[in-house]
Amino acid sequence: MNLEDRLENYKEQSRINIREEHVLDTIRKSQEIFYAKEQEQLLTYWEFLWTQFRLVKKKWWICQIFLLFFAYMLLPESEDPYFFRSGMGIAGVLFVILIIPELWKNKSYQCMEIEGTAYYSLRQIYAARILLFGMMDLLMLTVFSMAAHECMHITIEEYIVQFLLPMAGAACICFGLLCSRYAVSEGVSIVLCVVWGAVWWRVTANEVIYQSIQMQVWFALLMAAAVFIAAAVYKTMNQWNLCWESLKKEIHSI
Amino acid sequence: MIDEFLLIQKMKQGDEEAIDRFIRRYYEEILKYCSWRCFDAGYAEDLAQETFVRFFASLSDYRCRGKTKNYLYRIAGNLCKDFYREKKELPVKDEELEKSGVPDTMDHILDKVMVEEAVGALSAEFQEVIVLFYFQEMKLLEIADVLKISLPLVKYRLRQARKQLEQNMRKV
Numbered sequence: 001m002n003l004e005d006r007l008e009n010y011k012e013q014s015r016i017n018i019r020e021e022h023v024l025d026t027i028r029k030s031q032e033i034f035y036a037k038e039q040e041q042l043l044t045y046w047e048f049l050w051t052q053f054r055l056v057k058k059k060w061w062i063c064q065i066f067l068l069f070f071a072y073m074l075l076p077e078s079e080d081p082y083f084f085r086s087g088m089g090i091a092g093v094l095f096v097i098l099i100i101p102e103l104w105k106n107k108s109y110q111c112m113e114i115e116g117t118a119y120y121s122l123r124q125i126y127a128a129r130i131l132l133f134g135m136m137d138l139l140m141l142t143v144f145s146m147a148a149h150e151c152m153h154i155t156i157e158e159y160i161v162q163f164l165l166p167m168a169g170a171a172c173i174c175f176g177l178l179c180s181r182y183a184v185s186e187g188v189s190i191v192l193c194v195v196w197g198a199v200w201w202r203v204t205a206n207e208v209i210y211q212s213i214q215m216q217v218w219f220a221l222l223m224a225a226a227v228f229i230a231a232a233v234y235k236t237m238n239q240w241n242l243c244w245e246s247l248k249k250e251i252h253s254i
Numbered sequence: 255m256i257d258e259f260l261l262i263q264k265m266k267q268g269d270e271e272a273i274d275r276f277i278r279r280y281y282e283e284i285l286k287y288c289s290w291r292c293f294d295a296g297y298a299e300d301l302a303q304e305t306f307v308r309f310f311a312s313l314s315d316y317r318c319r320g321k322t323k324n325y326l327y328r329i330a331g332n333l334c335k336d337f338y339r340e341k342k343e344l345p346v347k348d349e350e351l352e353k354s355g356v357p358d359t360m361d362h363i364l365d366k367v368m369v370e371e372a373v374g375a376l377s378a379e380f381q382e383v384i385v386l387f388y389f390q391e392m393k394l395l396e397i398a399d400v401l402k403i404s405l406p407l408v409k410y411r412l413r414q415a416r417k418q419l420e421q422n423m424r425k426v
Contacts, residue, residue, distance in 0.1 A: 008388075022299050027273060
């Protein structure tokens, strides 16, 4: 018998039995080791950002895109400059109102306790969310401003005064209430933004007041709003752990 | 390949059903390979289990380059090499022959012992190619991929392994 025949015979004679209990044991141990190793692994910052991105409800971004689209389509049709001004201002305020539900989400659904147990701190979770919103909104506003300049023939000064400034005002209210030590609901924030929108509308409606304010004043107000928003965002992230500590004390006292 | 890629992605997400399917897909083949390498059912089961445990321990770092089956063979091959370093003497057990349903004749026992001794006496490199080629019935290109060596080297090792095996069988 040559070598190949011998090996072939040996192979046919040797039957290998597969024990189901051993297969199940292998599956169990494989799963255990996989989960154990996964627990040791930490998410990278990009993976964490991607996870937060998946959790954000995209419908608010879609609403913002539609809002900008309607502003782009409807406002140039009006020949009345007053309607154009107030329309831009209202669009700017509504743009901020549409992100309020997402920023207030963890308070609304009382998931601060769950987020407090996460490996990444509440501060980091909120930083990630604000970064994601910032990036998305910046992209939308960049496209809108380019479209406004090219197609609606709006100057940069008009865009800043009539759209960005009321938007910044609403953002100041939103982030100011978010970092407030008092528990303010998203409804209050929305109402105050709407009130701000109404105030802005009255200011732009009054031709005397509107024309008398110099461009430098508008820019100064915009800069002040930007500084306030930056400070509010910083305070929001630093104070989040304090809010969590006071909430824990409340729970323990019950 | 796409099916395998999707299965691995599901496993990385912690899908237990995917892990179950994966192990059941390759368990028999890996168990057979370990059996041909160590000639003992008990050790073969342990080595096969250890192969999958090691694979899942590094699953998060695993990138689908080439066939996953070949990667499993590499892990199993390394485990079998480590096993042989401990130089275990494995007598043929009668109950194993009975379970396999083979008639308990002297000739069969002698043939089995001869082959096992002859293959066991080969170096790890030669044993690998003999087992993969004759028992696992792999093609030479597949063997080259499993062992991460060139095709000419596979052919060379197979040729040398055959010569060595024939000499070992004559000695036995």
